[in-house]
Amino acid sequence: MPKLTINNIPVEVPEGTTILAASRQAGVKIPTLCYVEGLKAIGACRVCVVELEGARNLVASCSMPVAEGMKVLTNSRRVREARRAVVELLLSEHNGECQTCDRNEDCELQALAAELGIREISYSGERTRKRIDSSTPALMRDSGKCIKCRRCVSVCMETQNVGALFPQNRGFETVIGPAFNHDLNTVACVQCGQCAAVCPVGAITERDQIEEVWKALDKPDNHVIVQTAPAIRAALGECFGYAPGTLVTGKMVAALRRLGFRAVFDTNFAADLTILEEGTELLTRLKAALTGNGSHGAEDAKSLAAAGAAAHEDHAAPLPMFTSCSPGWIKFMEYYHPDMLANLSTCKSPQQMFGAIAKTYYAAKLNKKPEQIVVVSIMPCTAKKFECQRPEMDISGTRDVDIVLTTRELGKMIRAAGIDFQSLPDEEMDAPLGLSSGAADIFANTGGVMEAALRTAYEIVTGRELPAENLHVAPIEGLAGVKEASLKVEKVKPEWKFLEGATLNVAVAHGLSNAQRVIGAIRSGEKQYHFIEVMTCPGGCIGGGGQPRYTNNDVRQDRINAIYREDEGKKLRKSHDNPDVAKLYEEFLGRPLGEKSHELLHTKYTPRDRV
Amino acid sequence: MQVSADQAKCCGCEEATEEQLLLQLDDVLKEYADLPGALIPVLQIAQAMFGYLPEPALKKIALALNKPYSEVAGVVGFYSFFTTVPRGKHLVRVCLGTACYVRGGKQVLAALKDALRIEVGETSSDRLFSLDVGRCFGACGLAPVIMIDDDVHQRVKPAQLAKILDQYRDNHAAGNGNGGSDE
Ligand code: SF4
Numbered sequence: 001m002p003k004l005t006i007n008n009i010p011v012e013v014p015e016g017t018t019i020l021a022a023s024r025q026a027g028v029k030i031p032t033l034c035y036v037e038g039l040k041a042i043g044a045c046r047v048c049v050v051e052l053e054g055a056r057n058l059v060a061s062c063s064m065p066v067a068e069g070m071k072v073l074t075n076s077r078r079v080r081e082a083r084r085a086v087v088e089l090l091l092s093e094h095n096g097e098c099q100t101c102d103r104n105e106d107c108e109l110q111a112l113a114a115e116l117g118i119r120e121i122s123y124s125g126e127r128t129r130k131r132i133d134s135s136t137p138a139l140m141r142d143s144g145k146c147i148k149c150r151r152c153v154s155v156c157m158e159t160q161n162v163g164a165l166f167p168q169n170r171g172f173e174t175v176i177g178p179a180f181n182h183d184l185n186t187v188a189c190v191q192c193g194q195c196a197a198v199c200p201v202g203a204i205t206e207r208d209q210i211e212e213v214w215k216a217l218d219k220p221d222n223h224v225i226v227q228t229a230p231a232i233r234a235a236l237g238e239c240f241g242y243a244p245g246t247l248v249t250g251k252m253v254a255a256l257r258r259l260g261f262r263a264v265f266d267t268n269f270a271a272d273l274t275i276l277e278e279g280t281e282l283l284t285r286l287k288a289a290l291t292g293n294g295s296h297g298a299e300d301a302k303s304l305a306a307a308g309a310a311a312h313e314d315h316a317a318p319l320p321m322f323t324s325c326s327p328g329w330i331k332f333m334e335y336y337h338p339d340m341l342a343n344l345s346t347c348k349s350p351q352q353m354f355g356a357i358a359k360t361y362y363a364a365k366l367n368k369k370p371e372q373i374v375v376v377s378i379m380p381c382t383a384k385k386f387e388c389q390r391p392e393m394d395i396s397g398t399r400d401v402d403i404v405l406t407t408r409e410l411g412k413m414i415r416a417a418g419i420d421f422q423s424l425p426d427e428e429m430d431a432p433l434g435l436s437s438g439a440a441d442i443f444a445n446t447g448g449v450m451e452a453a454l455r456t457a458y459e460i461v462t463g464r465e466l467p468a469e470n471l472h473v474a475p476i477e478g479l480a481g482v483k484e485a486s487l488k489v490e491k492v493k494p495e496w497k498f499l500e501g502a503t504l505n506v507a508v509a510h511g512l513s514n515a516q517r518v519i520g521a522i523r524s525g526e527k528q529y530h531f532i533e534v535m536t537c538p539g540g541c542i543g544g545g546g547q548p549r550y551t552n553n554d555v556r557q558d559r560i561n562a563i564y565r566e567d568e569g570k571k572l573r574k575s576h577d578n579p580d581v582a583k584l585y586e587e588f589l590g591r592p593l594g595e596k597s598h599e600l601l602h603t604k605y606t607p608r609d610r611v
Numbered sequence: 612m613q614v615s616a617d618q619a620k621c622c623g624c625e626e627a628t629e630e631q632l633l634l635q636l637d638d639v640l641k642e643y644a645d646l647p648g649a650l651i652p653v654l655q656i657a658q659a660m661f662g663y664l665p666e667p668a669l670k671k672i673a674l675a676l677n678k679p680y681s682e683v684a685g686v687v688g689f690y691s692f693f694t695t696v697p698r699g700k701h702l703v704r705v706c707l708g709t710a711c712y713v714r715g716g717k718q719v720l721a722a723l724k725d726a727l728r729i730e731v732g733e734t735s736s737d738r739l740f741s742l743d744v745g746r747c748f749g750a751c752g753l754a755p756v757i758m759i760d761d762d763v764h765q766r767v768k769p770a771q772l773a774k775i776l777d778q779y780r781d782n783h784a785a786g787n788g789n790g791g792s793d794e
Pocket residue numbers: 094095096097098099101102103104105107108109110145201202203
């Protein structure tokens with residue numbers, strides 16, 4: 001292990017550690033701009049330069065590994081001046097006004113200028129050309145504010161395996177954007193917003209729809225209701241100074257009520273509903289594969305692997321089945337794997353199930369027409385803004401979900417309303433679409449949908465509770481990119497006889513490049529799974545593109561821990577125990593996968609051209 | 612990696628349509644699909660084939676090499692060698708230097724746009740002419756001046772343009788673009 005000193009502090013770190021990482025370990029902070037934790041350091045911005053004793057040139061600490069005997073200075077006059085020069089140059093080209101910028105107060109460029117004590121800019125030159133791209137439902141891009149750090153390029157390419165953004169042209173003319181600097185809707189962007197999540201400045205943000213919500217609330221004839229996704233409660237607090245991982249469910253409900261929503265409902269309710277539909281769908285697909293109750297039955301009914309392979313050719317309902325809650329993932333499949341769309345569960349996402357139920361079942365209870373109800377969603381996700389505008393999402397006769405706000409937008413709205421969030425009381429969700437189980441809570445994080453589905457499917461098949469400690473399936477928890485588990489199904493109920501002794505293989509992936517890896521392994525025949533959960537964003541929804549910035553792995557883990565606490569704190573832990581969901585079936589839907597469910601809660605996908 | 616323009620010249624069939632060229636591009640792409648670092652060589656070959664990089668070719672390349680379209684476009688934009696605008700057989704440049712401008716250069720340009728049905732920077736649909744503007748070709752005494760390839764045409768009047776252009780159309784078959792100075 002190389003020994004070195006950083007500002008005369010001795011440090012010993014493993015070979016290959018960067019100077020930046022070693023400094024953090026020594027408690028020395030070095031500013032960075034282009035560097036993103038977990039992604040390849042590209043050394044483009046040179047904000048992180050440090051001085052090495054005896055070396056002529058300053059080096060970029062984010063990409064330079066330590067060496068034995070190095071003497072690093074992070075705060076010499078030379079270093080300070082070089083950093084200032086870099087940031088002053090960026091500021092001299094920067095074409096934006098902080099006072100009216102979406103990022104005012106959480107802008108990294110602003111913070112860096114303050115940190116370096118920059119009070120005037122000694123360069124003057126041409127400003128970056130401003131071009132606003134508002135072509136997509138989810139995102140806004142402002143090239144004038146872009147500092148060309150390329151974080152978005154790296155995340156879109158490495159984390160999401162999409163590559164919608166890339167430097168175009170060269171020199172001062174360089175623009176970071178889609179092919180030929182056309183609008184984002186001309187390339188295969190999945191609208192996940194991870195680019196907006198890592199952008200240090202206001203160059204990529206969600207489309208701001210706060211005003212649309214105010215307008216809806218202003219109209220007295222509107223019945224405006226709100227649903228909140230599972231991941232909001234573990235992150236919204238960060239907008240108000242709480243530490244990451246603080247649960248603010250009760251205060252969130254109170255704040256929404258004070259904003260004027262007629263009813264505060266829970267996407268979690270629809271998550272429980274999703275589990276009943278999706279769990280039943282999985283069992284149906286397994287049955288078709290195992291009993292030959294499809295066009296290609298397996299010869300050896302005991303072999304789930306053979307069944308999977310056979311069912312893959314059965315276009316009606318092939319295995320493996322992928323989850324379908326995450327709209328970025330759906331769009332990814334539509335672009336990149338249109339031949340596997342039949343492998344996606346036909347279940348709508350919880351957001352869209354909620355909309356469909358709110359504007360039919362709930363509307364009828366109120367004696368209202370669907371058009372009189374406005375459904376607002378609070379989502380951790382930018383892709384949900386895209387999803388609610390998909391043409392087929394109007395089964396109620398109008399848009400099933402009208403407006404989607406991100407967690408960040410809700411934070412802004414609460415502040416604009418002058419609500420003192422910290423001093424709010426804890427309040428409860430409204431009935432009949434507000435009650436949910438712990439299984440619904442964990443939809444917020446990677447592995448959660450799978451665990452929730454297993455809690456229900458296993459019990460349906462065996463009549464016994466999932467044999468896992470505290471109902472947690474340990475191998476699929478945590479932040480590893482691809483996780484796997486196998487579950488042996490024994491002593492089944494008579495009607496599920498065909499599953500006796502079978503082993504169910506499941507996989508969980510988060511971040512689309514990990515999903516791509518899983519698909520690669522399936523296509524090559526290296527892996528056989530029956531059920532796969534995919535969430536578009538790293539960590540799952542808690543790490544979504546609409547969550548408070550800045551989300552790194554520590555923050556992800558804190559939010560995940562909070563979600564499991566919420567789950568464990570509930571008496572109801574399993575979706576099929578949710579009495580209000582049971583009532584919904586009784587009064588309205590009939591049974592899972594029944595005719596009414598099929599019409600309202602299931603959907604079809606659209607192959608799309610990648611270029 | 613070596614790039615040969617030969618690969619692009621299939622059988623000397625200079626008049627291959629863009630559709631035919633796209634089919635030929637498929638063959639090239641088959642060879643390069645699995646080679647690392649193939650993007651730039653393939654772009655060079657494609658440009659040699661088409662004379663420029665048309666959008667359908669770039670999209671094919673992105674798909675075949677499994678590269679994001681934005682990356683392909685980024686590489687094309689980075690190297691000034693690559694162009695996405697087709698070039699005509701003949702480059703027509705209109706001088707808009709002060710002398711030419713005041714003595715009718717603007718009208719000549721307008722007439723050329725009309726005659727060729729293109730804007731500055733574009734290429735006529737028969738791919739014979741591209742239109743551009745310049746700043747002084749050093750013949751101010753004989754303004755207005757236009758240049759077609761290396762030929763200078765002086766004291767041009769809009770009414771003469773059709774005749775001048777026709778010389779290049781006629782000569783095209785002979786593969787000889789020399790219209791000469793006609794003063
Ligand atoms: S991006 Fe940052 S520095 Fe630029 S205008 Fe917005 S807040 Fe100000």
